[in-house]
Amino acid sequence: MPEQLFATAEKEEILVDYCDLPLDVLGAYYNAEGKPPVILLHEKIRHRRTLLRCVLAEELGHHFTTPCDLLLLAREKHLMYYKYEKLALLWAAQKLIPPDSLRTATQEEYFLEHEMAEYFDVTHRFLHTALTLYLQKGLI
Amino acid sequence: MVGKKLRQLRAEKNLKQTELAKILNLSKQTISAYEKDWVTPPADTLERIADFFNVTVDYLLGRSDSAENGSIVSGASRDFELPDTLPAEARQQIIDYAEYVIEKHKGN
Numbered sequence: 001m002p003e004q005l006f007a008t009a010e011k012e013e014i015l016v017d018y019c020d021l022p023l024d025v026l027g028a029y030y031n032a033e034g035k036p037p038v039i040l041l042h043e044k045i046r047h048r049r050t051l052l053r054c055v056l057a058e059e060l061g062h063h064f065t066t067p068c069d070l071l072l073l074a075r076e077k078h079l080m081y082y083k084y085e086k087l088a089l090l091w092a093a094q095k096l097i098p099p100d101s102l103r104t105a106t107q108e109e110y111f112l113e114h115e116m117a118e119y120f121d122v123t124h125r126f127l128h129t130a131l132t133l134y135l136q137k138g139l140i
Numbered sequence: 141m142v143g144k145k146l147r148q149l150r151a152e153k154n155l156k157q158t159e160l161a162k163i164l165n166l167s168k169q170t171i172s173a174y175e176k177d178w179v180t181p182p183a184d185t186l187e188r189i190a191d192f193f194n195v196t197v198d199y200l201l202g203r204s205d206s207a208e209n210g211s212i213v214s215g216a217s218r219d220f221e222l223p224d225t226l227p228a229e230a231r232q233q234i235i236d237y238a239e240y241v242i243e244k245h246k247g248n
Contacts, residue, residue, distance in 0.1 A: 017241045022230040030238035036245065038238040067198050080197055083187070 001121070002053045005095075008060060009039060016056075018043045027055035029062040037063060054126040057095050061088030086133065093130035096122050099139045141202040142186070143177035149193045150175075164188055 009016050014037045021028060021042045031037040039059045045052045065087040097120045105111065105119060117127045134140040150160050157175070161168045164185070173179050181189060183197075190197045 015241050015245050017237075017244075019237050019241075021237070022233045025230070025234070028234045028238070030235060032238075035242050038241050040234065040237055040241070067196055080183075083197075 002049055002056055005053060005056045005060060009056070009063075012037070012060075012063060014039055014060075014063060016041065018046055020044075026051070027059045029059040029066070031063070039063075050121055051123055053096065053121060054092070054123050057092035058088055060095070061091030064088075065091050089129060090133050090137070093126075093133055096120060097127070097130050099134060102134075102140060141177070142180055142200050143175045145200050145202065146171075146189065147175045149189075149195065153193070163192060 006016065016039045018041050021040060026042045026045055028040045029037065030040070039056065041052065041055060041059075045055060062084075066084045101120075105116070111119065113127065114124065117124050120127065122130070131140070150157070155163075157171045158168045161171045164171075166185070174181050186197045186200055190200055
């Protein structure tokens with residue numbers, strides 16, 4: 001349910017709005033000193049609940065884990081850019097696919113990848129990225 | 141910049157340069173050179189130092205309180221893989237949208 005994530009955003013006093021983001025950007029997080037943080041979501045994902053959920057979780061991940069301007073780091077091809085992107089994704093993954101639930105679910109039943117994505121209500125890509133991160137971190 | 145922070149963190153932990161060198165698998169001379177700011181540690185070493193002292197690399201680099209222009213911007217793409225560099229115009233467009241949202245919110 002994206003609703004829970006929207007509630008988290010509200011609690012954190014983040015402004016959330018939809019707009020036509022440039023290129024293939026589906027979500028963006030903005031935090032300037034002295035101003036409320038903003039999460040922008042692409043208009044085209046407004047009704048795609050599963051994708052919306054994944055994108056919003058990733059942006060919330062940045063709110064909780066990123067200390068600096070990532071797009072500037074990206075431009076400099078800064079090593080930390082990759083670290084912060086990973087941290088935000090890991091936050092999102094743990095929110096949407098808690099490793100404990102994942103272990104329990106896979107113990108009880110054999111899941112095909114698409115069934116697992118459906119079970120956790122995430123996109124295939126998101127699931128794939130999350131599982132890769134978990135394996136790297138030894139969480140599963 | 142790193143030197144001063146590193147010295148402070150080491151002092152807080154009551155570690156000698158030789159002790160920290162051992163922990164980080166570096167020589168005492170290397171630690172000393174970092175602390176004097178003769179050389180900046182490479183990225184992987186910065187990460188290890190940050191992890192050991194439980195701080196961010198940005199803190200070590202002296203930019204933890206703000207980025208260049210004090211804003212955090214990040215974008216997510218469909219595949220949740222690391223996006224390539226966004227062109228400066230796209231970044232500016234995102235900032236403009238966000239500023240617009242903030243203005244709109246103020247008006248309410």
